[in-house]
Amino acid sequence: MRKSDVLIVGGGLIGCATAWYLAREGAKVTLLDSGDFGMGASGQNAGSLHFQLERRFLENGDALAEQAARIAALSRLAISDWSSLEADLATDLHITMNGGLMVAETAEECALLERKITRENAEGLQTRMIDGDEARQIAPYLSEAICAAGYSPDEGHADARLVTHAIAIAAAKDGTVLRPRCRVQSIEKAGRKYVISTAEEQFAASQILIACGAWTAHVAAMLNLHIPLFPVGLLMNATERVAQAVPHLVQHVGRRLSMKQTHSGNLLIGGGWPSRMALDAEGRFALYRPPAVIESSLRDNLRVAIDVAPMIATISLIRSWTGITAISADQLPIVGEIPAMPGCWVAGGGSAFTLGPTFARLIAQSMSGRKCGELEIVAPSRFSHLNSFMGQ
Ligand SMILES: Cc1cc2nc3c(=O)[nH]c(=O)nc-3n(C[C@H](O)[C@H](O)[C@H](O)COP(=O)(O)OP(=O)(O)OC[C@H]3O[C@@H](n4cnc5c(N)ncnc54)[C@H](O)[C@@H]3O)c2cc1C
Structure with a gap:
């Protein structure tokens, strides 16, 4: 033994x-x-380093949002852990922490952003609310429909x-x-x-x-x-390589979206869209088999991406994949x-x-x-x- x-x-x-x-x-x-x-x-994941409170915490009422805000204390530690990881490992992991924008398109979403940022600031996270014009100055690829964004200077991504x-x-x-x-x-x-x-x-x-x-x-x-802990199947999409244009992590406060550009130029588009997990002979989720792509998830995920960054419509999708992660009760x-x-x-x-x-x-x-x-x-x-x- x-x-x-x-x-x-x-x-x-x-x-x-x-x-x-x-x-x-x-x-x-x-x-x-x-x-x-x-x-x-x-x-299998999207590689997002997201330190703003996630959309999924905000859509299920104030009690959960309040409880989840306390995770910001862990996010503050994560910012520092990711900042030193490449040096500690002496390896290039394609970590970029150029900042992240969580965008809003409606007055209701703007109000949600404001409440979210108040909670984050109370927990010591340095997010701030910016209007649509400032968001487009930082990120010129954003659509005119974006009326505000939560800006985190530390967000980014790494190669999973x-x-x-x-x-x-x-x-x-x-x-x-x-x-x-x-x-x-x-x-x-x-x-x-x-x-x-x-x-x-x-x-x-x-x-x-x-x-x-x-x-x-x-x-x-x-x-x-x-x-x-329960398994959930998620969808991810990758476009062809294009010239570097999206140096930030982009998320949406009211719709499912995460978007970033990799080191090699591909845009990765996801945001928590479901895929369909297979079942085994006993009718339980088959965790070793990749889930199937749900067509409406793929279509709707790309729709949000194009609404937020219209240039996505001119870029070809080359790959979609699915993966299984765990979510707690x-x-x-x-x-x-x-x-x-x-x-x-x-x-x-x-x-x-x-x-x-x-x-x-x-x-x-x-x-x-x-x-x-x-x-x-x-x-x-x-x-x-x-x-x-x-x-x-
Ligand atoms: C498509 C997708 C996108 C995501 N995007 C993001 C993102 O952008 N940012 C983010 O923060 N998170 C993201 N996540 C979530 C994130 O990937 C997971 O929370 C994280 O990777 C979980 O890591 P883990 O070590 O807990 O589990 P895993 O990476 O799943 O590892 C579990 C390991 O346990 C092993 N195992 C299972 N059973 C046994 C056994 N009986 N004996 C021995 N070994 C066993 C498995 O082989 C596996 O390697 C995403 C997830 C998915 C699927």
Whole structure:
């Protein structure tokens, strides 16, 4: 049996980065993934580094918006984590943080932006409201229909195909044992240790992290636990390469849109449009199969992009893809130690590309015994009632 200080199940951005931060502090870490590192949502996503409160938090009433605003404290940390990531890894990850605009087209959306920015500023985020003319001065590609925008000087994007892989390599250099293509089949609690079994090997450690994205609920079930993370299939689109014209991250406060231009010139267009997940023989969502593109999602996603930046209409779409991510029962991520199961940590849900390195750094810090209050807003304890009759 291979013994470590920490076993990490799931080699997405959260798992790889937690391994890296722990290994840098000298911990013995083993990281297992059923496929290759970064092949889940961490390698399929849009690469947006969005620090403004997301539209999905704003559309479900004031109570959720108020609660979600507290995530701005984590966004502030994420700004600093992303700013130093390339230097820390000594690798080019195509990170740009040239600023982001969350645009509005109607008076109602402008009012929503104003309320959002008040909440963000109260949490220490430096977003500001600008009118349509100032938005077009910063971003001349924006349509005349844009009447205001929330401007964040730090937003941007990174290449999702590079980031997780680079961090996995750094974790291995710092001593992490990497086990790709090793699907965890069972997790047992034996005294103070957790024993993880794959088809070929057994591993033991006193602390484990389950960071399995959309698969988290299945893996937590191995410990007879409920973790309310649900899979969702999303759509992304890429245009042909064009001359650099969109240096910002562009989002919309009232419609689903995220848009950016990659290092190589392609425009990536998404924003949370659904795709249709396949079902397995038992009628459950088949998480290892790519979801199907929903035609109306594709059409409506491009419609918003063209309304916001009319030049998109002149550029050819070359590719659409889908990916599966996880969303929690209350939309906020679930990150922390499970109260009923000391030593067992979970991390997943939400926009964990933007917040992934920060979650990882804070988990590593907490696992090493240095308590950090920043994770309280996302702690799994808020779902403890689901586990009153569960556990080992
Ligand atoms: C299309 C799309 C666009 C998105 N855009 C953005 C964005 O622009 N910005 C943003 O912040 N977020 C975005 N997200 C969300 C973001 O990608 C995810 O929140 C984040 O990548 C999750 O990382 P993770 O490490 O939690 O999980 P994942 O990257 O999904 O990794 C989980 C890993 O667990 C492994 N695993 C599962 N079961 C087992 C098992 N039994 N044994 C071993 N390993 C197992 C899987 O193989 C996988 O590699 C997007 C998601 C999608 C799908």
